[in-house]
Amino acid sequence: MIRRLVGDISYRFIRVWQRNLTVFSKTWKVGLAPSLLEPVLYLVAFGAGLGALVGTLHIDGRTVSYIRFIAPALVAVTIMQNAFFENTYSSFVRMYYQKTFDAMLATPLSLADVITGEIVWGATRSAIAATLMLVAITPFGLLSYPSSLLVIPLAFLGGVAFGSAGMWFTGVLPTIDMFNLPVFLFITPMFLFSGTFFPLQNLPQWAQYAALALPLTHLVQITRALTFGRLEPHLLWNLAYLVGFTVMVFPLAMGRMRVRLIA
Amino acid sequence: MRTSPSEQRVVVEAVDLVKSFGDLRAVDGVSFRVEPGLCFGMLGPNGAGKTSTIRMIYGYSPITSGRLEVFGLDVTGQRRAVAQRIGVCQQENNLDPDLTVAENLMVFARYFDIPQAEAATRADEALSFIALAHRRDSGVSELSGGMMRRLVLARALINRPDLLILDEPTTGLDPQARHQVWDRVDELRERGLTVILTTHYMEEAEQLCDRLVIMDHGRILVEGAPTELIREHAGRLVIEITSPRDELRAYVRDKGLPFEDLGHRLLVYGDDNDAVFHRISEDYCDGGCVLRMATLEDVFLKLTGRELRE
Numbered sequence: 001m002i003r004r005l006v007g008d009i010s011y012r013f014i015r016v017w018q019r020n021l022t023v024f025s026k027t028w029k030v031g032l033a034p035s036l037l038e039p040v041l042y043l044v045a046f047g048a049g050l051g052a053l054v055g056t057l058h059i060d061g062r063t064v065s066y067i068r069f070i071a072p073a074l075v076a077v078t079i080m081q082n083a084f085f086e087n088t089y090s091s092f093v094r095m096y097y098q099k100t101f102d103a104m105l106a107t108p109l110s111l112a113d114v115i116t117g118e119i120v121w122g123a124t125r126s127a128i129a130a131t132l133m134l135v136a137i138t139p140f141g142l143l144s145y146p147s148s149l150l151v152i153p154l155a156f157l158g159g160v161a162f163g164s165a166g167m168w169f170t171g172v173l174p175t176i177d178m179f180n181l182p183v184f185l186f187i188t189p190m191f192l193f194s195g196t197f198f199p200l201q202n203l204p205q206w207a208q209y210a211a212l213a214l215p216l217t218h219l220v221q222i223t224r225a226l227t228f229g230r231l232e233p234h235l236l237w238n239l240a241y242l243v244g245f246t247v248m249v250f251p252l253a254m255g256r257m258r259v260r261l262i263a
Numbered sequence: 264m265r266t267s268p269s270e271q272r273v274v275v276e277a278v279d280l281v282k283s284f285g286d287l288r289a290v291d292g293v294s295f296r297v298e299p300g301l302c303f304g305m306l307g308p309n310g311a312g313k314t315s316t317i318r319m320i321y322g323y324s325p326i327t328s329g330r331l332e333v334f335g336l337d338v339t340g341q342r343r344a345v346a347q348r349i350g351v352c353q354q355e356n357n358l359d360p361d362l363t364v365a366e367n368l369m370v371f372a373r374y375f376d377i378p379q380a381e382a383a384t385r386a387d388e389a390l391s392f393i394a395l396a397h398r399r400d401s402g403v404s405e406l407s408g409g410m411m412r413r414l415v416l417a418r419a420l421i422n423r424p425d426l427l428i429l430d431e432p433t434t435g436l437d438p439q440a441r442h443q444v445w446d447r448v449d450e451l452r453e454r455g456l457t458v459i460l461t462t463h464y465m466e467e468a469e470q471l472c473d474r475l476v477i478m479d480h481g482r483i484l485v486e487g488a489p490t491e492l493i494r495e496h497a498g499r500l501v502i503e504i505t506s507p508r509d510e511l512r513a514y515v516r517d518k519g520l521p522f523e524d525l526g527h528r529l530l531v532y533g534d535d536n537d538a539v540f541h542r543i544s545e546d547y548c549d550g551g552c553v554l555r556m557a558t559l560e561d562v563f564l565k566l567t568g569r570e571l572r573e
Contacts, residue, residue: 019370019373102323103353107371
């Protein structure tokens with residue numbers, strides 16, 4: 001049953017993940033400074049700049065500063081973007097231009113190993129990026145510990161969810177230019193309307209329901225709760241949504257890639 | 264190293280093998296056997312079904328119908344076990360541009376679960392085999408086309424395969440680079456490695472292949488050793504006459520000689536053409552005529568026709 005849905009996955013997916021890690025380990029230093037500085041810039045701009053206008057927010061009967069409100073949302077957005085961009089643009093380049101997947105498929109690796117390795121790598125990128133952001137934001141005193149440490153495994157789960165979605169688009173879209181479409185229709189609306197920069201309660205009722213269908217909404221809610229240090233049972237619903245989304249989208253991505261590469 | 268009789272069995276056995284893509288039957292019921300230690304060639308124009316056939320052999324694309332066994336294993340059920348023992352040079356240079364020359368080999372070795380220490384030894388061996396040891400830390404994009412092809416070959420050898428598959432290994436190379444690749448393949452053949460080669464260079468097939476099939480439209484037209492095929496389908500010698508006159512055409516027809524009329528050129532095939540050649544060169548040869556050995560190219564063009572495949 002599982003094999004019919006996702007194909008022949010073996011431990012060998014790690015080989016694909018290792019390949020990407022080998023490449024990453026040669027170039028990560030170039031990306032390090034931006035990953036640490038960018039969140040700080042956002043915090044200064046939105047938190048200090050915009051925060052001065054907004055003042056404080058009342059959430060679940062608590063008063064929090066605007067900067068404290070958006071800091072976890074920025075982490076969640078980073079989680080989404082790292083995996084999504086890794087498994088769209090970067091995976092597409094490996095698949096289409098570099099023919100890396102073709103070479104892998106002439107070895108004992110199966111297609112399912114290759115795609116799983118790519119998605120797990122995308123999730124790893126999310127976890128690395130989230131960790132760097134925690135490091136950068138911690139000095140501002142905006143994170144409660146130790147619960148904030150749980151953001152790292154959460155980033156991995158969120159990475160698998162958004163990476164699988166990205167991989168589905170990689171299986172469907174004919175050219176690399178067309179990734180503008182899912183970015184415009186999927187990523188940008190989520191970035192703006194998932195309770196990231198203002199509470200969902202500020203939206204009309206119907207839009208609040210619509211926002212609940214977006215995976216980022218749930219990722220933001222869990223991340224925020226973890227950084228606030230408020231672990232509550234209703235978070236399990238958010239978690240269940242993310243897991244459910246992944247369980248649905250991962251086999252769809254696998255199916256599309258199978259059609260695209262092997263037919 | 265001598266192989267024991269039990270290992271001497273057929274390397275690839277295909278029976279009524281079919282590959283369809285929608286309505287297109289890319290491979291339309293082919294049967295062939297590849298014997299151990301031989302170089303088996305697959306010739307054919309573009310779209311003949313060569314690449315589709317070999318992709319099924321190394322388990323990249325599932326077979327539509329028929330039977331296909333490699334090393335006595337069913338490729339459908341035991342894809343990983345089969346792939347573990349095959350080395351493949353695909354048509355495109357799909358080396359990893361994000362990695363150096365040596366890293367390309369090391370990372371590829373991991374796909375076969377070769378321990379890294381062992382992989383390092385093999386990578387060194389492979390790099391000296393293809394004369395690229397001095398470029399081990401270069402980026403792939405800094406290499407010439409011939410170097411890239413050799414590196415693809417080295418990469419295909421990293422798992423010490425029992426079967427090497429070369430899909431158009433010298434397409435796009437200059438003559439020097441092509442001969443270097445041929446040399447390497449020749450050496451591997453002498454070591455007893457079984458090789459499957461697809462090509463549309465007749466010279467390459469004549470030089471490297473012990474046996475070959477000529478394919479077109481997904482089917483095998485003929486199979487045999489290159490010299491056999493030439494003798495059988497083109498004879499020993501060919502007379503090529505430029506700008507032939509109609510009297511010559513009449514003469515050839517009268518004599519009942521096998522010939523091919525290309526308009527501005529006439530080809531006369533035969534086993535014992537010396538006498539005919541003298542007659543033709545004395546009486547009918549104003550534009551120029553040549554007596555030459557028949558080649559595989561004659562056979563190929565005779566069987567697959569001369570119209571362009573685009």
